[in-house]
Amino acid sequence: MMRKTTLYTLFGKVYMTLFMLLFVGIGFMYGQSVQGQIVDENGLPLIGANVLVKGSDIGTITDVDGKFEIKAEEGDVLEVSYLGYQTLTMTIGDQTNLMLTLSS
Secondary structure, three states: OHHHHHHHHHHHHHHHHHHHHHHHHHHOOOOOEEEEEEEOOOOOEOOOOEEEEOOOOOEEEOOOOOEEEEEOOOOOEEEEEOOOOOOEEEEOOOOOEEEEEOOO
């Protein structure tokens, strides 16, 4: 009986380790963190602007200071939109800190 319990414990630890590695791997799938701020033509922050990685389900919105952070790789296209403003698209290069201005 003791051997069976030890075997279950061992398998449980192995499965838990594999499960945790899976989520760590998913987290590194989009390794580069891009952050920035979105403002209007007057330099005022746009609260709640949408920031999406085009062609994916990765997205976020800006905070009260117009700031955002999103996981994106070099070559991904960011699509930034806000009601009443023109949608802005830009390709991510090696930059990780952006200052974007939307115009109405």
